[in-house]
Each structure stands twice: as structure tokens, then as C-alpha cells.
Amino acid sequence: MIRVVLADDEAMIRAGIWAILATDPDIEVVAEAADGREAVELVRAHRPDLALLDIRMPRLDGLSAAAELRAAAPDVAVVLLTTFDEDEYVARALAEGAAGFLLKAADPRELILGVRAVAGGAAYLSPRIARKVITRLGGDRLARAEAARRRLDRLTPRERDVLGGVGRGLSNQEIAAELHLSEGTVKAHVSAILLRLGLNNRVQAAILAYEADG
Structure with missing residues (x-):
């Protein structure tokens, strides 16, 4: 409930x-x-x-x-x-x-x-x-995409996989099922992603993932 x-x-x-x-x-x-x-x-x-x-x-x-x-x-x-x-x-x-x-x-x-x-x-x-x-983020979209990709270079391959799920609006449970991980492991990855990228929440992470996709 x-x-x-x-x-x-x-x-x-x-x-x-x-x-x-x-x-x-x-x-x-x-x-x-x-x-x-x-x-x-x-x-x-x-x-x-x-x-x-x-x-x-x-x-x-x-x-x-x-x-x-x-x-x-x-x-x-x-x-x-x-x-x-x-x-x-x-x-x-x-x-x-x-x-x-x-x-x-x-x-x-x-x-x-x-x-x-x-x-x-x-x-x-x-x-x-x-x-x-x-739209309000402004700036050249290609430049922003490149900047976002450089930030994502700080992540491990698995963290990038998890961030991709966050960017698509998936829940931790859905990401876990897609990547064959436990939900607890996904939560740990999300926390690590936010910390490593200096983000406050999943919305910011989703926007960054969107930008990286160009």
C-alpha cells in the first residue's frame, strides 16, 4: 500500500x-x-x-x-x-x-x-x-550532451546501466529485473551515482541521462 x-x-x-x-x-x-x-x-x-x-x-x-x-x-x-x-x-x-x-x-x-x-x-x-x-537548461545541445557524457565517464559500466534505467523512469525494482540484480544492489548503485556525480535526486540523474543521449 x-x-x-x-x-x-x-x-x-x-x-x-x-x-x-x-x-x-x-x-x-x-x-x-x-x-x-x-x-x-x-x-x-x-x-x-x-x-x-x-x-x-x-x-x-x-x-x-x-x-x-x-x-x-x-x-x-x-x-x-x-x-x-x-x-x-x-x-x-x-x-x-x-x-x-x-x-x-x-x-x-x-x-x-x-x-x-x-x-x-x-x-x-x-x-x-x-x-x-x-528547453530551459539552454545552451548548445551538442555541447551539453558532450559535457554530460564526460560526467558519466566517472561511473562504472554497471552504474551507467543503472543510470540508463533511471533516465527511462524505471523504478529500482524494474531496473533490478532488467539487469538481473537485487533491488538492494540497485539502490546502492543509485546512491553511488548521485554521490559520484554530485546530484541531489533521481530527477537530476534522469535529466543528466537524457542530456547524455543527445
Whole structure:
């Protein structure tokens, strides 16, 4: 069971998201919050698998809440909900440890897919946001690809295999099955990759893998 704390300052939005998540028997919303401060307190109290946070909330916004949770509850994955015109916040959110970004206007199936992916250890960016992120990175794409490949030279062949799976949005379990490894070994490789490349989370790793592919 994937246990979720949901936070959005609009009651109707919370009700709609809750209803969508309730259609999946493997997802349970254990608490809901109307602001970021309450969300942090509920996550500390319930220790869910995942916190689903709106970016814009009173008292404490989703980005600041993600930063607090990174320190207070690093085992809880954070997924941010955003509207299409807020994608400029993605870079900051990556630094705060968010593992996923979902659009409120997206297909409801994408919400469930994103929650399941992140809960399974994968990173997830709504496709429309992913394209924006890559575009906003700027610079010559070929130069960025070459720079990314040079960074990947620091990895062992097996670590590059694992990073390839991360780049395709696979969970640790899926990577383990594909590479015939244990899930624990994959987790260890992911931790080593993040440390060796100076990355904060799987989303950054996925973007780097994307860039390396040119």
C-alpha cells in the first residue's frame, strides 16, 4: 500500500485528487492539509511513503515544505503539483529534493502513474514539464550532451546501466529485473551515482541521462 499525505489550499482540488487516487486500490490518502506548514506536521506524524504538495500554498509553499521534509523526513518522497505556467520553479524544486512534478491539468491516469512511479523509487516528470525543463537548461545541445557524457565517464559500466534505467523512469525494482540484480544492489548503485556525480535526486540523474543521449 502506498500511503500519501495530500496538501492543497483549495478544498475542491484536494477532493478531486483524493477521488482520483482512491480509484487505485494500492494508494491510500492517510491525511490532507490546506497549507504547507500543516503538510509538514502531518508527514512527521504519519510518515507516509509520499507527500503530494501543491507548489502555491499559504503559510509555507510547496517548495519550502519540500526543503523542510528533505531534512526532517528524507525517507518520504515528495511530488509537487503545478500548473503549466509555473514550470520555472522546477529548477529550485530539484534542489529541494522533489522526486516528481505533476500537472493539475493532466490526465488523471498520469497522477496515478506518477505517484506509483515515485513511490517505487523512480523519478517522474510530467512530459510537458520535462520538455520545458530541457528547453530551459539552454545552451548548445551538442555541447551539453558532450559535457554530460564526460560526467558519466566517472561511473562504472554497471552504474551507467543503472543510470540508463533511471533516465527511462524505471523504478529500482524494474531496473533490478532488467539487469538481473537485487533491488538492494540497485539502490546502492543509485546512491553511488548521485554521490559520484554530485546530484541531489533521481530527477537530476534522469535529466543528466537524457542530456547524455543527445
